[in-house]
Amino acid sequence: MGNARNIAFWVVLFLLILALFNLFGNGQTTMNSRTLSYSDFIQKVDSGEVGAVVIDGEQVQVQTRDGQNWVTIKPEGEVLNETLIDTLIAKGVSVKAERQQQSGFFSVLSLWLPFLVLIGIWIFFMNRMQGGGRGGAMGFGKSRAKLLTEKHGRVTFDDVAGIDEAKEELEEIVEFLRNPQKFSRLGGKIPKGALLVGPPGTGKTLLARAIAGEAGVPFFTISGSDFVEMFVGVGASRVRDMFEQAKKNAPCIVFIDEIDAVGRSRGVGYGGGNDEREQTLNQLLVEMDGFEANEGIIIVAATNRPDVLDPALLRPGRFDRQVQVPNPDIKGREKILGVHARKVPLGPDVDLRIIARGTPGFSGADLANLVNEAALLAARIGKRFVTLDDFEKAKDKVMMGPERRSMVMTEDEKKLTAYHEAGHAIVGIHVPQHDPVHKVTIIPRGRALGVTFYLPERDKLSLTREAALSKLASAMGGKAAEELVFGPENVTNGAYSDIQHVTNLATAMVSQWGMSDKLGNINYTSTQESFLGSQSHFNASEESREIIDQEVRRLVDEAYDRAKTILKDNWQEMENLAQGLLEYETLTGEDMMRVIRGDAPKTGDDDDDSSDKGSAVPSLTAIPKTKKPKEPKGGLEPEPSA
Ligand SMILES: Nc1ncnc2c1ncn2[C@@H]1O[C@H](COP(=O)(O)OP(=O)(O)OP(=O)(O)O)[C@@H](O)[C@H]1O
Ligand SMILES: [Zn+2]
Known part of the structure; x- marks a missing residue:
């Protein structure tokens, strides 16, 4: 390794000397350049005569394609704005900027700047190649993947707690790595890759290491951002190196953290996307297709944004297995x-x-x-x-502290969320044609503090008017519950996405699906396909638009009232469920029904204690209650709970 450093040193020295030689060789010409008026300069740009410019404060050095040097002064206050620079670049003019107040000598030096930058980059690379040894991890080649060995402490499934479902799903991979032949003999199809999906700090890295630890195979780790911080072509070659290395060490686990850094959908984003990243992603896809499933390499990747991943990554034979790693209950x-x-x-x-x-x-x-x-x-x-x-x-x-990586709830937020989610679920139970509740949770996910999942989670292909109205009501259930429990002045912005959902649904009902008598069976929208995806626009007269607004409003208001009525009529159920959520945080549909009836959930473990059942949730620190739960108002049976 010391050798490589030496070679680098000599090469750099050589190039520097070369640069200096050139500098003094033809430096003079630039120094006695003639002045040019700014308007002439613009003209020369337009006519394509200009080959290169160096912007140095208000002085612009101009080199024409036939080798003449000019200097022009920018008019006072004039900025070389982006459009001019863009035009210059479009005309193939090389543009350089310099720090102000540089002498002629330095401005000449600047012509060599790119050259020096290249050398810098090169030194940087050389350092990287050898620098992997930091912390004892073995760096190899250009791929920067780190090999973690048993020396770094073997991690097993025992070290990973509270995410049993994820562990179970990964058990099979461990089995396979322990004994690849056994699986391939039976013709079983082994996944090549698993995608761990979950918020930061939930143990995705730990889980991947545990797979390797359990199976006793080497563990390579690299971050998606290591592939993309570099220059064109480098990312792709890193991917290639990484796979080569993995093949040499098979069976093994390759862990790619933050895969979204490379794996974002291709061809989106401004400026037509990022070539370097696309190249890297393509290389990754090619490599994943290129090894056989029975070679004993498993690629485990982690992300908290599965939605932005390129669909090609999720296709069979790649990361076709997704394992959810949620925050713990x-x-x-x-x-x-x-x-x-x-x-x-x-x-x-x-x-x-x-x-x-x-x-x-x-x-x-x-x-x-x-x-x-x-x-x-x-x-x-x-x-x-x-x-x-x-x-x-x-x-x-x-x-x-700044180290906090996830969203942490206060007791008050937890309580509010429990009632909010209970509101969704209770309304959902009491309206016709509503999908059954699959799971309710008050564990934060993304930006939402809690979620109520219905089965089926996907939109059905057809939706009756009745079912749509029911959906509207259950979606308003959360906010309705907040208002009933905490009073109208204490509702939060937590219903943001509910409101968005309701607005979209109601708008579609009246303007597209013919579900409003007033508006009839007319589609008032037109859809446009553009490079941003398809977009709907209202295509209605001023008059109809007004009626659409009214009708949407009516539907939403009615849904909100309906939700409130349902909650008031079933207040005991609502209380039971909210308390159950405060206690267990996540409930399956079945357990939810038990809790609503006042029973303990079945899956709740039974080392049980009826002692701390119900009301007060012991908290680690006594949090002063800022919000006093309001007595639910209006025609409500007195409800002496909480
Ligand atoms: N389920 C868990 N069981 C035990 N320890 C955990 C668990 N989850 C996280 N930890 C602890 O938190 C540390 C950081 O977790 P880890 O880096 O694996 O999270 P991650 O999901 O990969 O996060 P990120 O997405 O930010 O990379 C672990 O080293 C471990 O000490
Ligand atoms: Zn909600």
Whole structure:
């Protein structure tokens, strides 16, 4: 390796000398250049005579294609704006900018700037190639993939907690890596790639390492952004190198973190997309097709934006398997705390279950951080154990701190979300032709604090008017519940996407689907295909537009009233469900029905305690209640809960 550095040194020196020679050789010509008026300069640009310009403050050095040098001064206040620069570039003029106040000598030097930059890049590369050794990880070739060996600590599935479904799905891959022949003999089709999808800090990297650890195979890791920060062609060759290396070490796991950095859909974005990234992505696709499924290489990739990925990546034979890695629920959090608390002596007053309850919205990484901070705090004051008090202080630190990677909810937000989601679900149960609830959760996802999933999740091909009206009502259920429980002045912007959804649905009903008597069976929109995708435009008269607005408004208002009535009529169910959500955070459709009836969920584990059932959710820190739940108003049975 030292050798490579030496060679680099000599080559650079040689090139520098060469550059200097050239500099003094023809430097003079530029120095005695004649002046040119600005308008003449523009003319010369238009007529294509100009070959290169160097912009140096208000002075512009102009070199014509026939080798003449001119200097022109920009008029006071005139900026060489983007359009002029664009025109210059379009005319094939090489444009350089220089820092102001440079002497003639330096302005000549600037002609050599690109050359020097190239050398710089080259040095940078040489450093990279050798620099992989940092931290003991072995860098290889140009691919920058790091090989993590057992020396870095073997990670097994035991180290990953609270995401059991994901682990189960990956179990098969472990089996395959342990014994590839066994699988291929039976003709079973092994996935080549698995895509781990989930918010930051949920343990995707950890999970991938655990697969390798369980199977006892090498683990290569690289980040998607390592492929794209470079220059044209480099990303693609890194991909090639990476696969070569993987093939040499098969069976093995190659982990590509943040695959969305390379894997974004091709041909979108401004300026016709990014050639370098597309090339890299194409190379990745080619390589993934290029090895046989039984070679024993599994590519595991992670992303939190599966929606932006190029569909080609998700096709069979590539990342055809998607594994969801969600933020942990209350039980998951307890288990993750358990994993990280293994190495920490806990005081007798520490109950991980209670800590789990007080940390809604924490990701696995947040929890690991929490335990670590608590241990540090205890150590700082010389304690022998970590006590509950340390955890409380640590929690504040994690919640405030810059290291927090995921969305962390306060108790108040949690409560509001529980009622909001319960509102959706209860209305959904009580309207006709509504899809059954598949799952309700108050664990934050993306920008949403909670989600109610209905089955089927996809839009059906046909939708009756009745079903559409039901959808409108259940979508308004969330906000209706917020208003009933916390009062109209305390509703939040959490219903943002519900409102968007309702508006779109109601608009489609009246303007496209002929579901409004007033507007009749007329499609008032026209759809345009453009490079941005298809877009609908209203294609209606002023008059009809007004009626469309009125009708949409009517539908939405009616849906909101309907939702409120349903919730008032079924208030006990609503309370039961909200309390159940506060306690269990995620409920399947079946468990939800049990909770609504007042029973405990079936899947809730039974090491149970009816003691802390119901009302007060013990919190790690007492959060002052800012919002007092309002007595639900209007014709409501008195409801003495909470
Ligand atoms: N499910 C979990 N069980 C145990 N520890 C976890 C879990 N999830 C996260 N952690 C802890 O958080 C750390 C960071 O997690 P990791 O880097 O695997 O998350 P990630 O999902 O890959 O995040 P990112 O998307 O930001 O890369 C892990 O090293 C581990 O200590
Ligand atoms: Zn909602």
